[in-house]
Amino acid sequence: MTGADVVFGLLGLVTFAAAVLVVTARNVIHAALWLVVSLGGLAGCYLVLTAEFVAWVQVLIYIGAVVVLMLFGAMLTRAPIGRVQELDSANRPIAALAAVATAGVLGTLVVTAFKGAYVDIHHTGIGDGRALGGAIFRYFVLPFEVASVLLLAALVGAIVLTRREI
Amino acid sequence: MHLALAVVLSALLFGVGVYGVLARRNAVALLMAVELMLNAANLDLVAFDAYWRDRLHGGQVFALFLVVIAAAEVGVGLAIVLAVFRLRDTSDVDELTELAEHEPAQVADVTG
Numbered sequence: 001m002t003g004a005d006v007v008f009g010l011l012g013l014v015t016f017a018a019a020v021l022v023v024t025a026r027n028v029i030h031a032a033l034w035l036v037v038s039l040g041g042l043a044g045c046y047l048v049l050t051a052e053f054v055a056w057v058q059v060l061i062y063i064g065a066v067v068v069l070m071l072f073g074a075m076l077t078r079a080p081i082g083r084v085q086e087l088d089s090a091n092r093p094i095a096a097l098a099a100v101a102t103a104g105v106l107g108t109l110v111v112t113a114f115k116g117a118y119v120d121i122h123h124t125g126i127g128d129g130r131a132l133g134g135a136i137f138r139y140f141v142l143p144f145e146v147a148s149v150l151l152l153a154a155l156v157g158a159i160v161l162t163r164r165e166i
Numbered sequence: 167m168h169l170a171l172a173v174v175l176s177a178l179l180f181g182v183g184v185y186g187v188l189a190r191r192n193a194v195a196l197l198m199a200v201e202l203m204l205n206a207a208n209l210d211l212v213a214f215d216a217y218w219r220d221r222l223h224g225g226q227v228f229a230l231f232l233v234v235i236a237a238a239e240v241g242v243g244l245a246i247v248l249a250v251f252r253l254r255d256t257s258d259v260d261e262l263t264e265l266a267e268h269e270p271a272q273v274a275d276v277t278g
Contacts, residue, residue: 023182161249
């Protein structure tokens with residue numbers, strides 16, 4: 001049990017608790033704000049795992065853009081802003097059962113597979129901007145370009161879908 | 167640090183996302199749960215990148231691509247939700263039963 005274990009455990013606890021609140025909050029806006037806490041905790045987890053650049057991208061894109069987009073969506077669809085019961089459907093018990101089963105199967109699988117595995121975070125290459133930039137533009141150029149075309153297609157698709165007359 | 171911590175947290179987050187997708191009725195809240203599931207996959211990618219000490223940083227690069235795909239998914243998903251809302255005046259996925267083979271009997275009664 002090292003310091004990294006303790007820090008990761010605490011951040012994971014915050015992340016998990018906030019994630020549970022995201023799916024149980026009675027208010028869409030509160031759920032979006034809890035999503036900020038959850039994604040921020042996950043960015044901290046990435047920092048512990050030496051993935052510095054991914055952590056900052058997580059903060060910029062997820063917390064900065066995706067959550068704001070969610071809030072826009074909640075406002076534009078006139079989602080029930082107040083404290084309402086109708087946010088959850090009638091199949092909550094079955095959903096909880098399926099979720100517990102999924103997490104249980106996945107958890108036991110990965111625990112039995114990687115019980116003694118140890119991440120030596122002091123000897124891994126730090127994933128900072130220099131390392132990841134080199135990796136992307138030397139070895140992953142084609143997927144990078146495909147991702148940019150995908151973003152463009154998504155942009156055009158979103159505009160076409162939301163415009164009233166086309 | 168132990169790899170089990172990261173992968174167990176990832177499995178738990180995925181389970182929470184599954185619950186959210188199955189239990190939520192509002193389409194925007196449902197998209198938030200999908201985000202949680204995508205982030206669970208992201209955490210696994212980053213953890214295994216550190217575990218295997220990948221010199222090309224394949225795991226972290228793919229985590230970045232996953233962030234890009236999630237952003238595209240949210241953009242198009244919210245556009246579809248908005249289009250459906252404009253057409254049907256609701257973003258409740260339980261009421262969008264046009265494609266169901268049989269009309270579900272007591273779905274609308276929950277609001278009661």
